[in-house]
Amino acid sequence: xxxxxxxxxxxxxxxxxxxxxxxxxxxxxxxxxxxxxxxxxxxxxxxxxxxxxxxxxxxxxxxxxxxxxxxxxxxxxxxxxxxxxxxxxxxxxxxxxxxxxxxxxxxxxxxxxxxxxxxxxxxxxxxxxxxxxxxxxxxxxxxxxxxxxxxxxxxxxxxxxxxxxxxxxxxxxxxxxxxxxxxxxxxxxxxxxxxxxxxxxx
Amino acid sequence: xxxxxxxxxxxxxxxxxxxxxxxxxxxxxxxxxxxxxxxxxxxxxxxxxxxxxxxxxxxxxxxxxxxxxxxxxxxxxxxxxxxxxxxxxxxxxxxxxxxxxxxxxxxxxxxxxxxxxxxxxxxxxxxxxxxxxxxxxxxxxxxxxxxxxxxxxxxxxxxxxxxxxxxxxxxxxx
Amino acid sequence: xxxxxxxxxxxxxxxxxxxxxxxxxxxxxxxxxxxxxxxxxxxxxxxxxxxxxxxxxxxxxxxxxxxxxxxxxxxxxxxxxxxxxxxxxxxxxxxxxxxxxxxxxxxxxxxxxxxxxxxxxxxxxxxxxxxxxxxxxxxxxxxxxxxxxxxxxxxxxxxxxxxxxxxxxxxxxxxxxxxxxxxxxxxxxxxxxxxxxxxxxxxxxxxxxxxxxxxxxxxxxxxxxxxxxxxxxxxxxxxxxxxxxxxxxxxxxxxxxxxxxxxxxxxxxxxxxxxxxxxxxxxxxxxxxxxxxxxxxxxxxxxxxxxxxxxxxxxxxxxxxxxxxxxxxxxxxxxxxxxxxxxxxxxxxxxxxxxxxxxxxxxxxxxxxxxxxxxxxxxxxxxxxxxxxx
Numbered sequence: 015x016x017x018x019x020x021x022x023x024x025x026x027x028x029x030x031x032x033x034x035x036x037x038x039x040x041x042x043x044x045x046x047x048x049x050x051x052x053x054x055x056x057x058x059x060x061x062x063x064x065x066x067x068x069x070x071x072x073x074x075x076x077x078x079x080x081x082x083x084x085x086x087x088x089x090x091x092x093x094x095x096x097x098x099x100x101x102x103x104x105x106x107x108x109x110x111x112x113x114x115x116x117x118x119x120x121x122x123x124x125x126x127x128x129x130x131x132x133x134x135x136x137x138x139x140x141x142x143x144x145x146x147x148x149x150x151x152x153x154x155x156x157x158x159x160x161x162x163x164x165x166x167x168x169x170x171x172x173x174x175x176x177x178x179x180x181x182x183x184x185x186x187x188x189x190x191x192x193x194x195x196x197x198x199x200x201x202x203x204x205x206x207x208x209x210x211x212x213x214x215x216x
Numbered sequence: 217x218x219x220x221x222x223x224x225x226x227x228x229x230x231x232x233x234x235x236x237x238x239x240x241x242x243x244x245x246x247x248x249x250x251x252x253x254x255x256x257x258x259x260x261x262x263x264x265x266x267x268x269x270x271x272x273x274x275x276x277x278x279x280x281x282x283x284x285x286x287x288x289x290x291x292x293x294x295x296x297x298x299x300x301x302x303x304x305x306x307x308x309x310x311x312x313x314x315x316x317x318x319x320x321x322x323x324x325x326x327x328x329x330x331x332x333x334x335x336x337x338x339x340x341x342x343x344x345x346x347x348x349x350x351x352x353x354x355x356x357x358x359x360x361x362x363x364x365x366x367x368x369x370x371x372x373x374x375x376x377x378x379x380x381x382x383x384x385x386x387x388x389x390x
Numbered sequence: 391x392x393x394x395x396x397x398x399x400x401x402x403x404x405x406x407x408x409x410x411x412x413x414x415x416x417x418x419x420x421x422x423x424x425x426x427x428x429x430x431x432x433x434x435x436x437x438x439x440x441x442x443x444x445x446x447x448x449x450x451x452x453x454x455x456x457x458x459x460x461x462x463x464x465x466x467x468x469x470x471x472x473x474x475x476x477x478x479x480x481x482x483x484x485x486x487x488x489x490x491x492x493x494x495x496x497x498x499x500x501x502x503x504x505x506x507x508x509x510x511x512x513x514x515x516x517x518x519x520x521x522x523x524x525x526x527x528x529x530x531x532x533x534x535x536x537x538x539x540x541x542x543x544x545x546x547x548x549x550x551x552x553x554x555x556x557x558x559x560x561x562x563x564x565x566x567x568x569x570x571x572x573x574x575x576x577x578x579x580x581x582x583x584x585x586x587x588x589x590x591x592x593x594x595x596x597x598x599x600x601x602x603x604x605x606x607x608x609x610x611x612x613x614x615x616x617x618x619x620x621x622x623x624x625x626x627x628x629x630x631x632x633x634x635x636x637x638x639x640x641x642x643x644x645x646x647x648x649x650x651x652x653x654x655x656x657x658x659x660x661x662x663x664x665x666x667x668x669x670x671x672x673x674x675x676x677x678x679x680x681x682x683x684x685x686x687x688x689x690x691x692x693x694x695x696x697x698x699x700x701x702x703x704x705x706x707x708x709x710x711x712x713x714x715x716x717x718x719x720x721x722x723x724x725x726x727x728x729x730x731x732x733x734x735x736x737x738x739x740x741x742x743x744x745x746x747x748x749x750x751x752x753x754x755x756x757x758x759x760x761x762x763x764x765x766x767x768x769x770x771x772x773x774x775x776x777x778x779x780x
Contacts, residue, residue, distance in 0.1 A: 106512065106514065176235065182592065192505070
């Protein structure tokens with residue numbers, strides 16, 4: 015079984031779960047995906063016409079998808095169902111300490127274009143999702159966002175703390191790092207004459 | 217998320233967008249041997265110009281209507297305008313399209329009416345495409361992960377700048 | 391006294407000894423004039439507006455060129471939070487000898503630093519950039535054939551100035567008191583536990599505590615001794631921390647005379663308080679100075695720490711009366727400020743009210759220190775009375 019087939023099978027049987035969680039943070043929301051043959055047929059015809067006219071098989075934009083291989087059935091997107099968000103402020107934070115009700119963190123103000131920590135804050139643990147609570151340890155990195163959300167014409171303020179699921183160190187990175195470290199060490203200390211006990215230079 | 221035989225697509229419709237980067241990089245660190253032809257870092261923004269006049273201002277700057285009088289005006293009233301322009305630098309090197317920064321690929325910025333019923337709205341999509349094949353040979357998941365890890369911040373910053381440029385056109389110069 | 395006035399008295403005379411303690415500000419910095427224009431810089435922090443390492447600002451304010459004035463730089467920290475600007479000082483003084491804690495020059499730490507350096511995913515970085523820049527600078531010098539670095543440890547002589555060259559006729563020496571072999575082992579054990587591994591999720595380096603690699607130093611100038619405690623703490627073991635220093639001193643005394651000036655170790659923490667240190671390495675009632683510190687809810691010195699110090703000396707000073715400035719909130723969109731207010735979330739600036747305590751001894755024979763306080767520097771008694779440290 016190829017990886018792609020495996021994905022198809024998993025998606026076919028669990029597509030509602032996929033849609034419930036696929037776009038970040040809508041866990042528990044009712045699935046928006048339903049089979050509606052008429053709508054699907056009409057959509058596919060429209061999309062095929064559009065894609066045929068603009069199809070770039072080499073492209074990576076959304077419009078370049080090939081219809082023959084669609085593995086997911088999707089209810090027609092409705093702009094009004096997707097909340098629009100306007101981000102007012104974003105920080106990246108590093109967790110310093112985790113208490114029983116709050117955690118402290120140092121912040122980099124991304125909205126101000128900064129790249130160094132210049133502020134700190136205590137934030138309530140309750141503002142994290144259950145899955146993020148597990149990842150909350152000293153040294154963990156998170157994003158904290160405050161903004162406005164528009165849902166069906168209504169405007170409300172939102173704040174969100176999301177622990178980043180950072181990439182891993184790869185074998186190649188570790189190997190390269192170790193080689194660089196060895197080269198640097200040998201360059202500095204390989205020659206015994208480099209070992210400094212000569213404080214009499216002055 | 218959408219995965220089929222040809223494409224692996226992950227989208228975030230809520231901030232923080234960095235989750236897309238983290239998810240993608242982690243996925244392809246775990247799938248380093250996956251054959252990959254290209255990677256696109258895309259940024260889509262619906263914006264509300266605020267009024268019909270403001271929206272027309274955007275279109276008139278991007279495509280002055282002097283040439284298109286009969287498409288745009290009738291009896292002193294506005295009847296039409298710009299629909300779906302796409303901007304793209306057309307640099308080719310050795311038969312391959314090249315990005316502004318010099319690597320294979322392209323950057324496209326289509327501007328469309330919004331997908332849903334937003335009055336006075338526009339939809340800007342920035343497709344930042346990185347071609348990874350070399351001499352017909354496919355690249356791999358490892359390289360795709362590395363590319364996104366390296367290019368994400370700059371790509372999103374650039375895309376936001378393009379969107380800002382277009383949104384600023386809606387502002388009344390007075 | 392405002393910091394802008396620091397230059398009005400001018401640089402020290404060639405025969406004058408000076409010790410300046412700056413902080414807090416992502417670290418602390420001590421700069422010592424041994425005589426005749428020979429300066430030694432211990433660690434680094436940025437100046438009050440964050441534009442430049444304070445050591446460079448200070449020397450420039452005195453009308454001195456750092457490149458010729460600085461004879462040695464001693465680095466006792468490797469984490470950005472504790473030595474900001476160090477790489478710039480090293481770059482500004484290409485002829486200065488750079489002393490790095492011996493534990494930081496092991497293959498294990500180099501491997502740790504390089505592996506951590508592959509984490510480029512977070513905006514704040516790995517907190518190792520200062521150390522990496524210092525090592526890059528040293529590597530460049532090494533390639534150019536300049537042998538101007540060494541590793542500091544217990545009993546390592548780092549600076550020696552002959553009496554004929556000192557300006558005041560007394561020999562000068564700067565000697566490392568730590569880290570001991572036990573400290574180095576503890577440090578490497580902790581580094582091994584934090585070593586990045588294949589398929590491990592990337593993370594930043596948490597702030598190190600305790601600072602196992604700390605280089606406490608003794609400065610002797612003829613009959614005068616100055617003890618710089620760095621961040622060394624008293625541990626439970628006899629082979630690490632201040633216990634190891636005292637044990638070594640019992641074997642072979644470090645200097646002929648006890649110190650009359652003490653840069654208090656580890657921001658005056660209770661963990662750094664060693665009775666034997668006060669009794670065996672320091673004169674009775676010496677001058678003592680500390681830089682306050684704050685990280686989240688943690689503050690140093692604590693009330694108990696202040697009491698410990700003031701029991702040993704009545705002449706204790708602090709470089710700042712607060713560990714954090716009460717600056718107004720940054721300008722942000724009203725919606726953001728409203729949210730913070732409504733949810734009782736207070737964002738605090740990490741910038742501290744920067745201060746400096748300067749000690750000058752015009753005449754070694756008199757043994758008398760003249761003390762000046764700049765910006766928010768104060769006595770420890772005044773610090774104890776501020777709300778922050780109650």
